[in-house]
Amino acid sequence: MGAYVIRRLLWLPVILLIVSFATFALARFGPGDPVTVAAGQIRDPEVLEQVRRERGLDGSLAEQYGRWLTSAVRGDFGESYTIYRGYTVTEVILPRMWVSAQLGFVALVVIFAVGIPLGLLAARLAGTWVDPAIIGTLLFLQAIPVLVLIPPLLWLLALQLQLVPVGGWDGLFEIWWVGGILAIPIPDPRLYVPLIAFTLPGFVGVARLVRISALEVNGLDYVRTARAKGLSEGVVQFRHVFPNSLLPLITVVGFALSGIIEGAFFVETLLGINGIGRLTFEAVTSRDYDIILATTVIFSAAFVLANLLADIAYGFVDPRVRVGASRG
Amino acid sequence: MTAATFDQDVAVEAVAGESEWRGVWRRLRRKKLAMISLALIVVIYGAGLFAPLVAPYGYRTQDLDRGLEGPSAEHWLGTDRLGRDMLSRTIYSARTTLIVTTAVVLSGSLIIGNTLGLLAGYRGGWVDSVVMRLGDIFSSLPALVMLILINATLGERVDSLVRSVEANTPLTGLVASGFSSYLLVFGALSLFFWVGAARIIRAQVLQLREQDFVMAAEALGARPRRVITRHLLPNVTFLIILSVSATLGGIAGSEIVLTWFGVGVQPPAASFGAMLFEGSGARTFQSHPHLLLVPGVVVTTLLFAFNLLGDGLNDAVRGR
Numbered sequence: 241m242g243a244y245v246i247r248r249l250l251w252l253p254v255i256l257l258i259v260s261f262a263t264f265a266l267a268r269f270g271p272g273d274p275v276t277v278a279a280g281q282i283r284d285p286e287v288l289e290q291v292r293r294e295r296g297l298d299g300s301l302a303e304q305y306g307r308w309l310t311s312a313v314r315g316d317f318g319e320s321y322t323i324y325r326g327y328t329v330t331e332v333i334l335p336r337m338w339v340s341a342q343l344g345f346v347a348l349v350v351i352f353a354v355g356i357p358l359g360l361l362a363a364r365l366a367g368t369w370v371d372p373a374i375i376g377t378l379l380f381l382q383a384i385p386v387l388v389l390i391p392p393l394l395w396l397l398a399l400q401l402q403l404v405p406v407g408g409w410d411g412l413f414e415i416w417w418v419g420g421i422l423a424i425p426i427p428d429p430r431l432y433v434p435l436i437a438f439t440l441p442g443f444v445g446v447a448r449l450v451r452i453s454a455l456e457v458n459g460l461d462y463v464r465t466a467r468a469k470g471l472s473e474g475v476v477q478f479r480h481v482f483p484n485s486l487l488p489l490i491t492v493v494g495f496a497l498s499g500i501i502e503g504a505f506f507v508e509t510l511l512g513i514n515g516i517g518r519l520t521f522e523a524v525t526s527r528d529y530d531i532i533l534a535t536t537v538i539f540s541a542a543f544v545l546a547n548l549l550a551d552i553a554y555g556f557v558d559p560r561v562r563v564g565a566s567r568g
Numbered sequence: 569m570t571a572a573t574f575d576q577d578v579a580v581e582a583v584a585g586e587s588e589w590r591g592v593w594r595r596l597r598r599k600k601l602a603m604i605s606l607a608l609i610v611v612i613y614g615a616g617l618f619a620p621l622v623a624p625y626g627y628r629t630q631d632l633d634r635g636l637e638g639p640s641a642e643h644w645l646g647t648d649r650l651g652r653d654m655l656s657r658t659i660y661s662a663r664t665t666l667i668v669t670t671a672v673v674l675s676g677s678l679i680i681g682n683t684l685g686l687l688a689g690y691r692g693g694w695v696d697s698v699v700m701r702l703g704d705i706f707s708s709l710p711a712l713v714m715l716i717l718i719n720a721t722l723g724e725r726v727d728s729l730v731r732s733v734e735a736n737t738p739l740t741g742l743v744a745s746g747f748s749s750y751l752l753v754f755g756a757l758s759l760f761f762w763v764g765a766a767r768i769i770r771a772q773v774l775q776l777r778e779q780d781f782v783m784a785a786e787a788l789g790a791r792p793r794r795v796i797t798r799h800l801l802p803n804v805t806f807l808i809i810l811s812v813s814a815t816l817g818g819i820a821g822s823e824i825v826l827t828w829f830g831v832g833v834q835p836p837a838a839s840f841g842a843m844l845f846e847g848s849g850a851r852t853f854q855s856h857p858h859l860l861l862v863p864g865v866v867v868t869t870l871l872f873a874f875n876l877l878g879d880g881l882n883d884a885v886r887g888r
Binding site for chain 2: 251255258259262263266267269379380382383384385387388390391392394395398399406501502505506510520521524525532535536539540542543544547
């Protein structure tokens with residue numbers, strides 16, 4: 241298992257190299273030469289030449305990439321071309337990453353906090369109409385694209401009921417000061433719409449898995465014994481079924497995470513949340529090359545790590561995967 | 569968009585053959601939800617296929633005096649900002665979905681995915697390693713970001729390529745039909761939608777390769793090409809159907825998302841992505857809900873139907 245994890249981790253730099261080179265090459269392929277983009281309105285050949293040198297845009301594609309890579313390894317990802325002129329990429333990206341990470345983390349927690357009880361409930365009521373109703377509803381919610389979901393959600397919560405602001409981001413918590421001394425953090429109302437959008441597609445995966453493993457555990461001897469010795473149903477569920485149904489869940493953490501990472505792209509763009517998903521979208525549309533490069537690399541790294549997490553968890557729960565891994 | 573989340577141990581012990589087809593169909597027919605889903609998909613795709621016959625208006629026929637109207641006798645689903653008939657736009661959007669999913673399934677899943685999966689599984693060795701590593705790389709990429717990037721940067725290149733093709737050959741009407749944006753969307757999607765199919769088929773072929781009938785064929789002197797096409801391919805047919813049904817929703821969704829972001833199918837061509845974009849925004853939804861609801865309901869129905877049909881097929885192929 242250790243060797244497997246290390247081998248998978250060794251993949252990360254390889255994949256990041258490929259991703260960054262592909263992105264780098266794509267940027268030079270497209271219309272709008274990076275030099276003219278960086279120079280803005282100026283078309284004076286001398287200025288263009290100077291910009292070219294300053295930005296490291298002279299020489300062949302391989303040379304340019306080599307220069308970018310050497311400074312990137314040292315933590316210097318260049319400077320914004322268009323949107324945030326004068327700021328380094330790191331300065332622009334780090335605060336955005338923090339926003340996305342907070343939101344993603346809360347979404348992940350909520351997916352599990354809601355998905356697990358729903359799955360247990362469905363398993364408990366298997367054979368009644370409730371079980372297929374729960375799973376069916378969750379499957380349906382998963383099928384609604386975020387692009388379709390968000391406008392009605394905003395209309396309902398923001399315009400009709402006036403419960404939340406129309407968009408934006410102001411941290412996870414709002415502080416309520418009681419008498420100027422006591423600070424009570426409450427969830428910021430801006431949080432609700434993005435959270436719903438992030439979590440609705442994720443519930444079904446968790447609930448289905450919990451349901452299946454709870455059904456399996458329910459049929460095992462020790463659960464029957466627990467019932468036979470007269471324990472109440474609540475105790476049986478919470479002391480015996482619940483803890484033993486959770487193990488397979490760690491396999492979905494990775495999948496849920498990669499779903500959230502991709503979802504960040506739409507949710508943040510649609511709701512005006514200044515996270516890294518929205519930044520990527522802005523950078524692509526305004527050809528901010530160095531930011532595009534950095535965000536693509538970050539997205540890929542997060543994605544690879546999320547998948548790795550899923551695979552490791554899988555190998556941990558199901559040893560057969562490890563055998564399969566040594567073959568492939 | 570998780571084309572790569574197929575588990576390898578999902579490999580199915582399905583043996584194809586005339587009676588097997590009937591068995592799968594018989595089991596599938598008993599599943600009400602799957603059949604309803606199949607019917608919905610057939611209706612939506614059928615409307616797309618026969619769009620010029622079914623649609624009451626053209627997808628670009630404008631009536632500027634009657635923009636943003638709700639449902640009426642002449643326009644059953646209302647009109648959009650430019651007074652185009654929403655029903656007709658929806659039907660032509662289904663046509664776009666039909667074209668894109670069919671093209672990507674054919675090129676990505678069927679041709680690239682199957683060929684690579686069969687080759688990797690049967691040949692093994694370095695062919696296997698290269699194909700699987702390539703698959704690892706593609707499934708590690710955040711597909712959506714890469715797709716948007718590819719389409720945003722290569723759009724004009726492909727456009728000028730198509731223009732020059734039209735100028736130098738007898739072909740006409742390519743540029744006017746918006747062919748280049750379709751080409752780009754389907755090319756980019758194919759890049760990312762072969763991995764799932766290739767992985768499943770490889771895993772199955774790895775098992776089949778060791779079985780007696782394959783060894784017998786080899787012992788009789790059959791060439792690899794014959795072994796693959798005559799002995800292996802028929803035995804992975806159901807897996808191919810499963811992998812295709814599992815990717816359809818992803819492909820359709822990706823085209824919609826790309827077009828929504830403005831880098832997919834270009835206007836005036838109709839696409840659910842473009843329609844959803846025109847209807848998005850809380851204020852727009854408040855004043856003209858039909859702009860979002862019409863394409864939204866159809867898209868959700870289609871994606872939901874793809875999921876349910878995929879589940880049903882999965883069970884039917886496994887003999888449940």
